[in-house]
Amino acid sequence: MPERLCLSCTEVGEAFATDPALQRIMSQHPMPGAPEGAAPCTFAARGETVEEIMEQCAKHATESHGWHSFPSGMWNELRKHVRSVSA
Numbered sequence: 001m002p003e004r005l006c007l008s009c010t011e012v013g014e015a016f017a018t019d020p021a022l023q024r025i026m027s028q029h030p031m032p033g034a035p036e037g038a039a040p041c042t043f044a045a046r047g048e049t050v051e052e053i054m055e056q057c058a059k060h061a062t063e064s065h066g067w068h069s070f071p072s073g074m075w076n077e078l079r080k081h082v083r084s085v086s087a
């Protein structure tokens, strides 16, 4: 069974709220409509590679949350929060 990867928008919000490295990055680059305090979002990225997940998250962040640029280092930290799910 091929392993699938997943990262939901809610999990990204939790990562921003709990990961010290991400908190440091985001505090230096305030973003409009950051997940914290935003309405619950049901989006979840799914794919077979972390790159796919990051691409989907970037697209979702731009289309649904109005983020048009991302702090450097954010994706590098966020990719550590991608989790495996059984297919």
Ligand SMILES: [Zn+2]
Binding pocket: 009, 041, 042, 043, 060, 064, 065
């Ligand atoms: Zn979202």
